[in-house]
Amino acid sequence: MRAFVLAIIKIYWLYLKGTGMAINQAAINSGAAHLHDLFARVAQSPGLPADCAGLTEADGYAIQSALLARLSGDQPIARVGYKIGCTNAAARGLLNADHPFHGTLLADRCYASPAQLGSNQFNTLGIEPELALVLGADLPSQVDPYTAETVADAVVAVLPAIEVVDSRYLGWTAVGLPSLVADNGVNAGWVEGPSMPAAKIDLMRQPVALRRNGKIEHEGVGANVDGGPLAVLAWLANMLNRQGEMLKAGQKISTGTLTPVLMAAPGDHIEADFGSLGAVSINFN
Numbered sequence: 001m002r003a004f005v006l007a008i009i010k011i012y013w014l015y016l017k018g019t020g021m022a023i024n025q026a027a028i029n030s031g032a033a034h035l036h037d038l039f040a041r042v043a044q045s046p047g048l049p050a051d052c053a054g055l056t057e058a059d060g061y062a063i064q065s066a067l068l069a070r071l072s073g074d075q076p077i078a079r080v081g082y083k084i085g086c087t088n089a090a091a092r093g094l095l096n097a098d099h100p101f102h103g104t105l106l107a108d109r110c111y112a113s114p115a116q117l118g119s120n121q122f123n124t125l126g127i128e129p130e131l132a133l134v135l136g137a138d139l140p141s142q143v144d145p146y147t148a149e150t151v152a153d154a155v156v157a158v159l160p161a162i163e164v165v166d167s168r169y170l171g172w173t174a175v176g177l178p179s180l181v182a183d184n185g186v187n188a189g190w191v192e193g194p195s196m197p198a199a200k201i202d203l204m205r206q207p208v209a210l211r212r213n214g215k216i217e218h219e220g221v222g223a224n225v226d227g228g229p230l231a232v233l234a235w236l237a238n239m240l241n242r243q244g245e246m247l248k249a250g251q252k253i254s255t256g257t258l259t260p261v262l263m264a265a266p267g268d269h270i271e272a273d274f275g276s277l278g279a280v281s282i283n284f285n
Contacts, residue, residue: 021058027051028059031182032066038168039071044123046170048179057101060181061243067184068104078107080252081132083163083187085180087225087232087256094261097177100226102236103185105252113280115191117164119266122188124172125284126165127264128257129208129272131222131229133158134195135251141241148230151237154247155230157195158203160274161254162282164189165261190254193280201277204228208258211271220258229255 023031031052038045048055052063071077086092086100111117119125136156139146166188169175180186206222225232232255237247247253264270264284271281 020056021062022054022056023052023059027055028062028066031055031063032070035063035067035168035183036070039067042121042123044168044170044172047175048182052182055178055182057178057181060101060178063182064103064184067182068106071106080105080107080110080190081254082236082247082251083130083185083190083254084232084236084256085165085185086177090260091257095173095177095180097180099177100232100235100256101177101181101185102239103181103187105187105190105254109187109189111189111191113160113162113191113193113282115282117189117282117284119284122164122166123168124166125264125266125268126186127210127262127270127272127282128163128165129210129218129220129259129274129280130161130163130254130257131158131203131206131225131274132161132192132252132254133198133229133233135247135249135253137249139237139241139247141246146234146237148227148234151234152230154249155198155233158198158201158206158229158277159195159252160193160208160272160277160280162191162270162272162280163187163254163257164191164282191280191282192252193274193278196277203230206277207275209273210259210262211273212262212264213269217262218259222258224258225256232256 031048086097133155134157137154167186204223210218273279
């Protein structure tokens with residue numbers, strides 16, 4: 001109940017701030033209920049209900065907030081941190097988006113590597129190898145926007161990760177950014193490896209090789225996300241501040257895929273090898 005009340009307060013704040021919302025509270029609740037049902041059934045639909053037509057990005061975040069409250073229920077699920085999507089040109093091209101978006105990493109969808117995941121937990125198996133940053137300090141609202149340089153000292157550790165991207169929409173690459181935002185940023189799972197002190201990692205040059213069943217499918221480096229992982233972190237800090245929130249010490253921030261998205265299949269063994277940073281693996285049973 002407390003999570004639901006907090007979600008309503010956040011939605012009301014968005015209205016007061018005039019952030020471009022186009023749909024009403026009933027439509028927000030309708031969209032969240034629809035997505036929650038699809039999450040529960042591991043199902044997809046063509047899109048949000050008709051009363052959500054014309055939703056804006058701000059509407060999408062309001063629906064996301066209400067969805068997270070429903071997913072948490074009466075026993076709130078811990079929020080591990082955030083994922084950031086569309087942090088490179090290839091991802092934006094795939095989703096017809098012109099800027100990044102964020103979703104929340106819920107503890108019941110976060111796993112330690114090596115992970116054994118049932119394919120029936122997902123509609124699709126989109127694989128994204130990512131660098132995740134662990135915060136040692138809060139990033140509260142401030143007069144000057146955060147930059148890669150000003151967030152660097154807040155990062156205490158780096159860990160290798162794989163995000164499992166899944167959507168509640170059929171034809172999800174064409175539904176538009178607001179609908180993707182509403183769907184918790186199309187996050188369905190997140191697998192992390194062991195962390196390493198941030199001072200030991202050259203984030204821009206950090207390599208990754210993405211393997212399926214032992215074969216390299218894609219390779220990438222940290223610089224493949226917009227301005228590097230620290231710049232992506234700064235984007236999120238500024239975005240959350242505009243939304244009346246802030247990043248907090250202890251949170252983990254997954255900064256976006258370093259390679260093209262790999263669509264896996266049931267039975268696949270997936271490994272993201274980050275060299276000296278370590279490897280992350282998933283078996284899809």
